[in-house]
Amino acid sequence: MNQIFHADFQIGDELNGQVHLVTGATRGIGEALCWSLARAGATVLMLGRDEQALEALYDAIMAESLPEPVIIPIDLETLTLDAAEELAGMIDEHFGKLNGLIHNAGILGSRTPVSQIKSKEWEQVQRVNVDAVLYLTQGLMPLLETTPHATLILTSSGVGAKARAYWGAYAVSKFAVEGLAQLLAEELENTSTTRVFCVDPGATRTAMRAAAYPGETPEDNPTPEALMPFYLWLLSRESESHRGQRVKARM
Numbered sequence: 328m329n330q331i332f333h334a335d336f337q338i339g340d341e342l343n344g345q346v347h348l349v350t351g352a353t354r355g356i357g358e359a360l361c362w363s364l365a366r367a368g369a370t371v372l373m374l375g376r377d378e379q380a381l382e383a384l385y386d387a388i389m390a391e392s393l394p395e396p397v398i399i400p401i402d403l404e405t406l407t408l409d410a411a412e413e414l415a416g417m418i419d420e421h422f423g424k425l426n427g428l429i430h431n432a433g434i435l436g437s438r439t440p441v442s443q444i445k446s447k448e449w450e451q452v453q454r455v456n457v458d459a460v461l462y463l464t465q466g467l468m469p470l471l472e473t474t475p476h477a478t479l480i481l482t483s484s485g486v487g488a489k490a491r492a493y494w495g496a497y498a499v500s501k502f503a504v505e506g507l508a509q510l511l512a513e514e515l516e517n518t519s520t521t522r523v524f525c526v527d528p529g530a531t532r533t534a535m536r537a538a539a540y541p542g543e544t545p546e547d548n549p550t551p552e553a554l555m556p557f558y559l560w561l562l563s564r565e566s567e568s569h570r571g572q573r574v575k576a577r578m
């Protein structure tokens with residue numbers, strides 16, 4: 328991609344008053360997204376499975392007098408299309424729009440040879456990393472489509488573009504995410520103002536990265552906060568000449 332993103336990009340008031348849903352809001356990149364969007368004046372719908380962590384984040388955002396976020400306690404492992412449609416109905420009723428849907432939640436599973444992948448873990452990883460992305464997209468797409476210039480972000484990984492030995496269920500799930508993003512981008516290209524991106528955050532200093540590379544010095548990788556100008560740029564009209572692309576987050 329010919330990215331016209333500058334590391335010193337700063338969001339103006341464009342996202343002020345918008346509504347964005349972030350999955351995996353409780354920590355890592357998702358938590359940083361919640362803060363950045365709230366600081367940009369957006370109402371953040373914070374989806375996570377750890378209700379206590381969501382409440383703590385809600386309190387912290389409110390303590391800074393930012394727009395009141397919304398807690399959405401959902402375990403993506405068991406999400407159904409019916410539940411996603413019900414959520415869409417609630418968002419529509421309260422806000423009447425959805426400017427951005429950021430599929431960020433993900434689980435790593437264990438690194439293991441293909442011959443050793445356990446079916447239970449395989450299913451769990453595909454349910455969280457792929458099935459939930461599909462159902463949430465299906466449920467929320469009508470609302471995104473009626474919101475002018477909405478953005479849909481799916482989250483991949485380096486191993487979603489080029490497999491790496493022993494990355495098992497996670498790598499396959501990210502290949503599926505890349506395929507889903509390409510399908511959505513093609514289908515919406517000429518029919519919708521909703522832009523689709525497949526983001527590879529790259530090595531980022533989070534719990535997932537630490538679990539994947541226990542021998543690494545965490546400080547060698549950028550923090551989630553360092554990626555935020557890039558995400559805000561994608562969500563803003565500043566990037567409107569881009570759509571349907573796989574993008575690597577850059578600082």
Ligand SMILES: NC(=O)c1ccc[n+]([C@@H]2O[C@H](COP(=O)([O-])OP(=O)(O)OC[C@H]3O[C@@H](n4cnc5c(N)ncnc54)[C@H](OP(=O)(O)O)[C@@H]3O)[C@@H](O)[C@H]2O)c1
Pocket residue numbers: 350351352353354355356357374375376377380401402403404431432433434455482483484485527528529530531532533534535536
């Ligand atoms: N960090 C990296 O270097 C890197 C590199 C490439 C791609 N990525 C991708 O970037 C995304 C964010 O990664 P991260 O590093 O920020 O990961 P992280 O620190 O492990 O955070 C993952 C988030 O997903 C949530 N989550 C996991 N399972 C869930 C479920 N069943 N229902 C609801 N929420 C669930 C977690 O909630 P809990 O707190 O409840 O567990 C947490 O909020 C992931 O899709 C990951 O694959 C990360």
